Structures are given as structure tokens and as C-alpha cells.
Amino acid sequence: MNTHAEINLAAIKNNIGEIRKKLSPAVKFMAVVKANAYGHGAVAVARAAGEAGADYLGVANLKEALELREAGILSPILILTESPTSVADEIIQHDLTQTIYSFAEAKALSEEAQKRKCRVKVHVKIDTGMGRVGVAPSEAIAFIAKVSSLPGLTIEGLFTHFAKAEDPEDKFTEEQFSRFKQLADRAPNIPIKHSANSAAALFHPSTHLDMVRIGLMMYGLYPLGNSRRLIALEPALSFKTRVVYLKRVPAGTPLSYGSTYLTREATNIATLPVGYADGFSRRLSNRGHVLIRGKRFPIVGRVSMDMSLVNVGSANVEVGDEAVLIGRQGGEGLSADEMANLEETISYEVVCSIGKRVPRVYK
Numbered sequence: 001m002n003t004h005a006e007i008n009l010a011a012i013k014n015n016i017g018e019i020r021k022k023l024s025p026a027v028k029f030m031a032v033v034k035a036n037a038y039g040h041g042a043v044a045v046a047r048a049a050g051e052a053g054a055d056y057l058g059v060a061n062l063k064e065a066l067e068l069r070e071a072g073i074l075s076p077i078l079i080l081t082e083s084p085t086s087v088a089d090e091i092i093q094h095d096l097t098q099t100i101y102s103f104a105e106a107k108a109l110s111e112e113a114q115k116r117k118c119r120v121k122v123h124v125k126i127d128t129g130m131g132r133v134g135v136a137p138s139e140a141i142a143f144i145a146k147v148s149s150l151p152g153l154t155i156e157g158l159f160t161h162f163a164k165a166e167d168p169e170d171k172f173t174e175e176q177f178s179r180f181k182q183l184a185d186r187a188p189n190i191p192i193k194h195s196a197n198s199a200a201a202l203f204h205p206s207t208h209l210d211m212v213r214i215g216l217m218m219y220g221l222y223p224l225g226n227s228r229r230l231i232a233l234e235p236a237l238s239f240k241t242r243v244v245y246l247k248r249v250p251a252g253t254p255l256s257y258g259s260t261y262l263t264r265e266a267t268n269i270a271t272l273p274v275g276y277a278d279g280f281s282r283r284l285s286n287r288g289h290v291l292i293r294g295k296r297f298p299i300v301g302r303v304s305m306d307m308s309l310v311n312v313g314s315a316n317v318e319v320g321d322e323a324v325l326i327g328r329q330g331g332e333g334l335s336a337d338e339m340a341n342l343e344e345t346i347s348y349e350v351v352c353s354i355g356k357r358v359p360r361v362y363k
Helices: 009-020 034-038 042-051 062-070 085-093 103-116 137-148 172-185 198-203 336-343 347-352
Strands: 004-007 028-032 056-059 077-079 097-100 120-125 153-159 192-196 211-214 237-242 245-249 267-272 289-292 295-300 308-313 322-329 332-334 360-362
Touching (some): 009 028, 009 042, 009 211, 028 042, 028 192, 034 042, 034 347, 042 056, 042 062, 056 062, 085 103, 097 153, 103 120, 103 137, 103 153, 120 137, 192 198, 289 308, 289 332, 295 332, 322 336, 336 347
Parallel strands (some): 028 056, 056 077, 077 097, 097 120, 120 153, 153 192, 192 211
Antiparallel strands (some): 237 322, 245 267, 267 308, 289 295, 295 308, 322 332
């Protein structure tokens, strides 16, 4: 197999166990599997998380939730943003829990639940400072009371989302949590209050409440801040390909689009069948490295849609050799964090960008 991503499900289970050690036994664990489980494969990761004891799954939208239900996954699933009111029937049909922050959404769900003579669970989202979506704190108690009066609806949860939890020293998380806690204390009949993402679960233990929502750390990736000393995680994803072509070129040879790289001396150039269409960013052009036979070699020339070039010098490299883009080989390693720094982004984007045409191989 050429370009593929290897996913270590045992690492995901191990990471859940390590995170659990930071929590009180009563705190529920939501495994966030949105965006195809951060590029790791939603169905396989959801199953592994369930086997590791996750209480809830979190997804971004109805399509992601239905993918899990169609795969036979019966765990509770929270859709973390509102869905169109026109799909209320599908939400109820597939026993999904819906986030709400508008009365129109709540009313549509209530009407559909009455038709079906059943109840639907909802979680109310409060905007305490992220500034994207959610009920304003000043309107929250009145909103909860109004929604509570609708037949067929059960408010199971109340939650918020932190904007700066990755900075352990910043006080904004404390301010957000204080706003949320004041509201939560005035809604005693709502059984699940939750606010902590991966960073907050690690840096702000007072925010754990009834449930934590864990995405990044479950995959063995670390929040910003000095987090590596606080928990031992195992990266679950390796991104790999193979050398498909080798050529010897003289000094002064231009390589790839725009001729942005000229060889300084006679050398061997390896072609890899991976490019930005696979999630191997063009920003790695003339900057990134890969591992071949346990050694680092530089990417030269522009990364194109389907191919990249590597200068292997006079090393003993052959067609068919494995090339590691993220992961370990021999005693060397290339991390998603290192790639993110080169791309001037975050590890979330690196793993989420690995394309659909890249097969996921599970072990």
C-alpha cells in the first residue's frame, strides 16, 4: 500500500484511560468524533471509545451522527450545533440528542416528538465568551423555562465552550466558567452540565462538572501550554507513503512547479505519491522532512496535488521503501505538532486535513 494513515486503536483506548485518571469516577466522558474523528475515522474510533468506556459521542452535525447510527453504533450521540428544523424527524427517529440555542429548533423538535408520541433529549448551549453560537447568559434562565414548557422535550444537558482554555495562566476561562456555573446552579433539574474540552480537562480541573468533552487528547495530541508533563499520551495516527520513483540529477536541476528549488550538487531525488490533495500541505514545500530508513530527508520543490519530491542525497534508498510523514521509524520521529509548526497552524488542522482518498488502516 502506498499513501495511507495507520490508526492505532489501542493507543486511543490507552489515552482514554490516562485521561480518566484525571477525572472523578462520577464524571462522564464524551468522546468527540466530529470531522471524521479528527481524521482518524469516526466509526472505528467511536467503537474503540465505546469499548474503553466512553459515555457519550460528540459530532458536529446530523450527517456525522447518521454515519455512526448506520454503522450500528447505539451510544448516546450529541450533535454539538443546531440542525435545520426540517430534519427534526430524523433526529428523533435515530435517537439523537440535539443541541439547541433557538426556540425555533426546540419547537420543531417538540412538534415532531408529539407526532411520534415520544420524547427527545436536548442540551442547551450557553455562549459565555466564545462568541459563535449559544444563548446569552442574560437570557438563559428565561430560555430554559420556555423550552421546559414544551411537550415532548427533555433538557438533559446544559453546556458552554471555552475560548482560551489552552492558556493555563489566562483568567478568561475562569470568567467564562463563573458565568456558566452561576447559570448551572440555577438549573438544578438539568442532570448533565458540561464545559471542559481537552485543554480545560487538563489545566482547569474545577470545570469538569458532570461530563468532559475530549477530542484532541483522545488522539494522543497535546493542547498548547506545558501539557506534556501533566499526562502521558500516545499518538494514534501515523501518515505514511512509499518511494515510487528514483532519479539521479546533476547540479542545477530545477524541481517541481515554479522551479523553486535547484539542486546544489549531483544527487538522488525520490518521488512520493502524496500531495496537498491528500492533506500533505503545500506549505511544506522546501521546508518539511520525511523519514526513510530511519533518517530525515528534506522535501524539495513545491508539494503538488498528488506528488512530492525528497532529496535523499547518496543514501541507500530504493523504490518501495516506506516514507513516514507523521510517526516514527527507527529511532526518529516526526510529529503532527512539528508539521503544524512548519505550516504555521495547529495539530488539529494537520490531522483533520488528511484527505478522504487516503485509506485508514486500523491496528
